[in-house]
Amino acid sequence: MAPPESTFVDTPEAISSLLSFIPREPNSSPSIYIDLEGVDLCRDGSISILQLFVSTIPHIYIIDIFTLGNAAFTTPCSTDPSVTLKSILEDPTIPVVFYDIRSDNDALYHHFSIATANVVDLQLYELATRTGSNLRYLHGLSKAILANANLSIIEAMKMDEVKKKGLQLFAPEQGGSYEIFNRRPLPQDLVDYCVQDVQYLPVLLRRFTQELGSMDRRWMVLIRRETEARIALCKKDFFVKGRQNAIAPVSFQTLRTRGIIVA
Template sequence: MNVVGKAAFGARSSARRILGHVLRERAAPSRRLLGTDAVVATAAAAPVVAAAAASLKSARPAVGETKTPPARRELLPIKMPMTTNGVKAFFVDTPAGVSDVVGRLSAVTRDDCLYVDLEGVDLSRYGTVSLLIIYCPTARQIFVLDVFMLQAAAFDTQGPDDSGLSIRGILESKEYCKAFFDVRNDSDALFHHYGVGLRNVEDLQLMENATRPDGQRNIINGLAKSMGWRGILSKAERAQWDRCKTAGKAMFNPATGGSFDVFNARPLDPAILSYCVGDVYYLPRLRKRHWGSLSQAWRLKVQKATQARVLESQQKDFDPHSIDKIRSPWEDPLDWVPLNEYKAPVGSHAYRAPTQKRHKL
């Protein structure tokens, strides 16, 4: 054995002795019984263990060395006032985090539904995508993906297994059901910025419109008004939901001195996070309330109208800010109202009801 080999052998032997001593100390019965002593002993031994491990690493030959990949960082939940019943929300801003999300969503079955929403600056082909929010009720988890920072990595990062699945694959898959509230601008932005073609989509806005009585389907409702249906939210839930929505809108609504740029500010303001979570948290109740009350014929109508919305949003002549977007696909001539009596601010679903209805002659 040459001089270098002897030195390496000596270093390895010394390191092993130190590690063995530390392990015996940590395994002692007195340490197991006294929690405080065990913590102190472990903390005191940490530098020794680190030095021993470093010694072992430096003593190994570099040729043919096999490195173990670093452990995947666990997603940490963020505190959200909207979430209850064990639902956790996560802010995801790294490719490793996206991979973790894909792994968690891959367990969703055909009987489950994912609830999806996007936020951005002028969310459309003309603006930007800032955030992608996905709620998985079966897993009781909400994921807020930072598309502004991740860009294409938010959609194309694959999961931890070898299936090749990604967020893009989930959004474009026939196997995964995705529910949106008014899918049009979301689809427009996804398709024209990232080439994502949505499939197997449900539109809760159309469901709500379809459940109205005859003669009352002319104008579609925004999310806030749709949440006003009896039995969807309790008074306390509605009050909390309104507080989160009001605080978020105050930050991005230009009419109140805000700016849509807050969706791209980092770190993201907690009020904006709460606003995003609130947009998806109660959507399962909305779906349950309306889908269950539709006849089979109306369900087919909703499905066809939803597919038409997705296809329309991908066309060159689609106008994401058209006033005609507030028209229902099942416009009833007996409930016709001139569009100039309605206000539809860009980026808002808060439509003002007319003071008087007018009918076609």
């Protein structure tokens, strides 16, 4: 699967233009996929990059939050001045897809006063549809892609290569630093990493949605409840990061152990 074309966005004029390409039909199928990169990504750190994949084009916009700051979210659309990236993220009728909303949402809320509304959290979709006995822990994005995106061997090897090159640049345990997300121009290996983090999200959504369609309806109710609980974490006094965030919600484990999987 070749990655979609991408554009690095670092001016208000480019923000204004790209907003005109984002579908905003109420309650339509998701076409907006988002991921964030930054330094200690949460209320205590900062946002450097926002990857925005508009699947209907398809095109990936790598938005330079480090340079643009609040203008990335408040600049009006070139064709409709009432529309901004902030208004889209806060619109309860427009679904926006993330993979694990928690840190991203905490950063958006505390740094830019954005209250995300209609979130689709694919990490919870993955957990709900996963089969097997290892259901205690959540899966990271790479593991979910490899297990569900039907990649060829060559595609999987390429994905691993892109991930490793990115990690070598920003992961402290590999000699990197998250501060590199603030270097301009952004290194090409990081551009590739940012693109890869969103390019497979539509594939995952299609796969999980199809599987959930044949499962007990209570799973979707539970996913929505847990998603709202994740969003609400930004309003607590502090945001917890660490290994405890890899533990699956108890409610998911309880529902599965009752044998409620297929309608």
